[in-house]
Amino acid sequence: MPRPAPRAPKVGFVSLGCPKALVDSERILTHLRAEGYAVAPTYDDADVVVVNTCGFIDAAIDESLDAIGEALEQNGRVIVTGCLGARPERILERHPRVLKVTGAHAYEDVIGAVHEHLPPQHDPFLDLVPPQGVKLTPRHYAYVKIAEGCNHKCSFCIIPSMRGRLASRPIDEVLRESEKLVHAGVKELLIISQDTSAYGSDLKYAGREWRGSMRETRFLDLARGLGELGAWVRLHYVYPYPHVDDVIPLMAEGKILPYLDVPFQHGSPSVLKRMKRPAHAENTLARIRAWRTTCPELVIRSTFIVGFPGETDAEFDELLAWLNEAQLDRVGCFTYSPVEGATANALPDAVPDEVKAERQARFMERAQAISAARLAKRVGTRMRVLVDRVDGALAIARGPGDAPEIDGVVRIRKGGKLAVGEFADVEITAADAYDLDARVAT
Numbered sequence: 001m002p003r004p005a006p007r008a009p010k011v012g013f014v015s016l017g018c019p020k021a022l023v024d025s026e027r028i029l030t031h032l033r034a035e036g037y038a039v040a041p042t043y044d045d046a047d048v049v050v051v052n053t054c055g056f057i058d059a060a061i062d063e064s065l066d067a068i069g070e071a072l073e074q075n076g077r078v079i080v081t082g083c084l085g086a087r088p089e090r091i092l093e094r095h096p097r098v099l100k101v102t103g104a105h106a107y108e109d110v111i112g113a114v115h116e117h118l119p120p121q122h123d124p125f126l127d128l129v130p131p132q133g134v135k136l137t138p139r140h141y142a143y144v145k146i147a148e149g150c151n152h153k154c155s156f157c158i159i160p161s162m163r164g165r166l167a168s169r170p171i172d173e174v175l176r177e178s179e180k181l182v183h184a185g186v187k188e189l190l191i192i193s194q195d196t197s198a199y200g201s202d203l204k205y206a207g208r209e210w211r212g213s214m215r216e217t218r219f220l221d222l223a224r225g226l227g228e229l230g231a232w233v234r235l236h237y238v239y240p241y242p243h244v245d246d247v248i249p250l251m252a253e254g255k256i257l258p259y260l261d262v263p264f265q266h267g268s269p270s271v272l273k274r275m276k277r278p279a280h281a282e283n284t285l286a287r288i289r290a291w292r293t294t295c296p297e298l299v300i301r302s303t304f305i306v307g308f309p310g311e312t313d314a315e316f317d318e319l320l321a322w323l324n325e326a327q328l329d330r331v332g333c334f335t336y337s338p339v340e341g342a343t344a345n346a347l348p349d350a351v352p353d354e355v356k357a358e359r360q361a362r363f364m365e366r367a368q369a370i371s372a373a374r375l376a377k378r379v380g381t382r383m384r385v386l387v388d389r390v391d392g393a394l395a396i397a398r399g400p401g402d403a404p405e406i407d408g409v410v411r412i413r414k415g416g417k418l419a420v421g422e423f424a425d426v427e428i429t430a431a432d433a434y435d436l437d438a439r440v441a442t
């Protein structure tokens, strides 16, 4: 039976204090929204309330303690973070009922506390970030959500009915948020929405002033603007429309990362049509070839669904042939499962579970071989990487082709002197199916 559509868990937010605290609040909210949480406008609507406090002077402490008291009274489920969180005894003495106190700029901890008391709901067809989460550690990368909702009607998806039609954020707002993140130490911006390539179409590409010139609220201008901020910029959820071609030169010029996350979902035109996928009529293979001609470094990541209702052996073979031709670098694959409210539920000829599983295994075997062959070509080359973790003498980093949590890593032996969040130049020494080994370049 189809599962009922999940209701997005709702977080209320009270932000007090200085601009730095505001940036932290924005980061926490961006992160929670990227994980599918909704922001509640009132205490009554919220499942849990986060209070980001200030503890700089006595008046600010009083204001923070009062705000916590109000949230407890109005809602009852309160998580406290921010500067005053560095002195938990002050808070707990007056408000012993708070669920959790975390310290200043400990945004990983506050999100962990939200997960603990209000778990995120994962649905592979709805979520923009992977189920294991975005491990909330790093301060050096951040998700930036540029739009909410979607205008398409993919038959397996209920996002448009849950989250409404596409609502883009004006370009200056997105660029301002991104600039603040970069000033706060973020080295990599991960741009997300349900349909990044449609960005701005709902606003009729309205012009806004940014850094003294007019920019249109559209995909290309956004990519250009982000590329001027001095951080890595990674684009997710891009559909293979003709206008996407225009951003590929920015990748070739090193302005944004040569990386595209394109949720192709299938390679058979008839299945794509039944899925009602955007751009299903586009010649995607020709488009991929042209992109790689413009930017040979381009890494393409995608996700696929196998076992969609009515998927025949021939259509599945078409998908495998398409993948062989497309030579995608990074690939994930789900077996189809119905979501209540999705129109695909009414389609005939459900594929038996064992066939779905067998197709998924065959598909991933093929994808793995392609990944291994493409990574093998990197051995002996130099690469700029961003360090995510240091564990003794081993540093775990990512290159331009690796999005955090979903793609591979670059293992740097004898990388113990590197710092988390630092860029390093490395030489690739070996490759396996998904990851690379490297040493620090001399």
Ligand code: SF4
Residues within 6 Å of the ligand: 149, 150, 151, 152, 153, 154, 157, 158, 159, 160, 194, 195, 278
């Ligand atoms: S493009 Fe399709 S799958 Fe993606 S959010 Fe819109 S309707 Fe859902």
